[in-house]
Amino acid sequence: MIYVHVPFCKSFCIYCGFYSESLSRCGGVKAVEQWAEAVCAEALSRKDEILSSIGTDTLYIGGGTPSVLPLSVLGQVVNRIREICGKKGEETFEEFTVEVNPDDIVKGGLPYLEGLRKLGINRISMGVQSFDDGILRWMGRRHSSSDAEKAVELIREAGFTNLSLDLISGIKGLSDEMWEDTLEKTLSLSPEHISAYQLSVEEGSVLDEMVSTGKYSEADDAQCERQYRILCRKLSDAGYVHYEVSNFSKPGKEAIHNSAYWRRAPYVGLGPGAHSLVGERERRWNSETVPSYSSSNEILSDEDLRVERVMLSLRTAKGISEEELVRLCGRNNVRRMLNEGSIISSGSVIRIPEDHFFTSDSIIRELL
Ligand code: SF4
Numbered sequence: 001m002i003y004v005h006v007p008f009c010k011s012f013c014i015y016c017g018f019y020s021e022s023l024s025r026c027g028g029v030k031a032v033e034q035w036a037e038a039v040c041a042e043a044l045s046r047k048d049e050i051l052s053s054i055g056t057d058t059l060y061i062g063g064g065t066p067s068v069l070p071l072s073v074l075g076q077v078v079n080r081i082r083e084i085c086g087k088k089g090e091e092t093f094e095e096f097t098v099e100v101n102p103d104d105i106v107k108g109g110l111p112y113l114e115g116l117r118k119l120g121i122n123r124i125s126m127g128v129q130s131f132d133d134g135i136l137r138w139m140g141r142r143h144s145s146s147d148a149e150k151a152v153e154l155i156r157e158a159g160f161t162n163l164s165l166d167l168i169s170g171i172k173g174l175s176d177e178m179w180e181d182t183l184e185k186t187l188s189l190s191p192e193h194i195s196a197y198q199l200s201v202e203e204g205s206v207l208d209e210m211v212s213t214g215k216y217s218e219a220d221d222a223q224c225e226r227q228y229r230i231l232c233r234k235l236s237d238a239g240y241v242h243y244e245v246s247n248f249s250k251p252g253k254e255a256i257h258n259s260a261y262w263r264r265a266p267y268v269g270l271g272p273g274a275h276s277l278v279g280e281r282e283r284r285w286n287s288e289t290v291p292s293y294s295s296s297n298e299i300l301s302d303e304d305l306r307v308e309r310v311m312l313s314l315r316t317a318k319g320i321s322e323e324e325l326v327r328l329c330g331r332n333n334v335r336r337m338l339n340e341g342s343i344i345s346s347g348s349v350i351r352i353p354e355d356h357f358f359t360s361d362s363i364i365r366e367l368l
Contacts, residue, residue: 001056001260002081004039005271006063007290008032010101014140014210015168017202019273019288020064026290029070034291036073039271040080042286046268047084049278053266054085057094058257062125067104071115074098078119081270092120095256097164099125102143105151113158123162124155125195131185132178135171140206145185152189162253164193169231170224171199172217179227183234192253196231197246198224228358245315245357262312281305311364314343319351329367337367 008031009020023032043050059081066074087093098121105113105126116124130136131145143151155163165186169179186194201207201218210216232242240248244262247255260267269276269286272293276284281300287293300308306328313320322345326334334350337343342363344353352360 001053001257001265001267002050002059002085003257003267003269003274003276004059004061004066004077004081005269005274005286006061006066006069007035007272007288008063008068009065010068011142012140012206014138014206015199015202017205018064021290023068031290032069032073035271036069036076038291038293039077042270043077043080043084046270049276050081050084050268053268056256056260056265056267058260059093059096060257061098061121063099065101065104066098067100067108067112071112071119075115075119082120087120090120092122095123095162096121097123097125097255097257099127100151102126102128102148102151105154106143106147110154110158113154113160117158117160122160123164124160125164125166125193126151126155128165128186129168130174130178131182132174135174135178138171138173139168149185149189152191161192163191164195164255165189165191167194167196168199169196169227170219172219172223174219174227176223176226176230179230180234183231187234187238193247193249193255194235194240195247198228225358232354232357241317242354242357243317245360259316262316264308264312307368310368314350314352314364314367315360317351317354319349322348322350325350325367333367337363343367 005019007020008023008026010023012020012022021031059078061074098116126148128148129139129141131148133145136144152163167182167186199219201211207216211218235248236242239250241251241254242248243254244258247258249255264277264280266277266279272286272290273288274286278284282297283300284295284297286295310320310325310328322334334343338345338350342352342356342359343350352363356363
């Protein structure tokens with residue numbers, strides 16, 4: 001299970017808190033090539049770790065915006081990782097995802113998408129966020145709603161059968177009607193997977209600055225909850241499985257890579273800003289600097305492990321075994337929350353019911 005972080009974007013979205021550099025300001029093609037060299041060297045030096053993590057056979061290229069990379073540079077990194085993992089000929093990972101921006105897909109067209117397929121990529125995750133052009137402009141996205149539609153058309157034409165679209169709700173200027181329109185447009189494109197997040201104000205983002213200078217005030221809880229409920233209803237009516245608080249899929253199309261994060265499977269993160277989980281309790285991360293970066297680590301305490309395990313498992317529809325939750329949170333605590341109905345028990349498993357997903361963070365806090 002391998003993650004590669006591509007820390008480059010062509011422009012910045014106002015809400016973004018991820019580590020990324022502006023491609024034009026950090027040295028363009030030269031910087032990208034140096035990044036690829038550094039990632040290949042890191043992959044080689046962590047070969048044993050990579051080999052012990054491929055019980056989950058996934059490769060995820062995220063960012064940043066991986067679709068700003070020339071195919072030759074992406075190919076250099078992918079081929080090095082394939083080689084290390086012993087993938088021969090056409091053999092690829094069970095799930096091999098790349099994150100893309102609609103604008104890059106439209107500009108690159110079928111030749112670019114065919115290039116991605118040749119690298120063995122079998123799943124595309126595209127940041128659509130909204131089908132409202134006013135909202136997209138406000139967010140600082142560099143694509144329009146028609147670019148997103150066109151991109152989906154091209155992705156299908158190129159033969160990709162596993163597509164995930166990202167959406168954002170809970171924006172002050174987003175009315176329920178606009179949100180419903182975005183969801184209807186999304187459903188008409190029939191993606192296999194949908195991730196839908198509520199807008200949050202990330203420290204250091206442009207939005208954070210806008211909040212502190214009074215240029216933006218956050219949507220209230222009632223709007224966020226209404227829009228979350230609209231999302232759950234519409235996607236469930238359309239046959240999607242709500243398998244994690246922010247994630248929905250057609251049956252059998254749950255994200256294998258992300259599901260493994262939620263199980264706390266070990267993974268190797270390559271590239272500046274990438275995190276790794278080594279064994280059960282070593283968290284390692286690379287510094288956020290290009291082209292060269294260094295790594296640091298920490299050993300998680302029993303308390304860290306307890307919090308992560310409860311938090312990650314209870315955000316999923318699979319939940320956690322009753323025996324484990326009682327061990328981690330205490331019998332009386334679990335019993336009280338069961339009586340209140342904020343968690344439910346089916347068989348030997350405890351989970352948060354879907355109609356309480358919106359308040360899952362506070363339910364988990366109370367349990368902990
Ligand atoms: S949201 Fe994605 S595309 Fe936008 S700035 Fe952040 S990493 Fe780049």
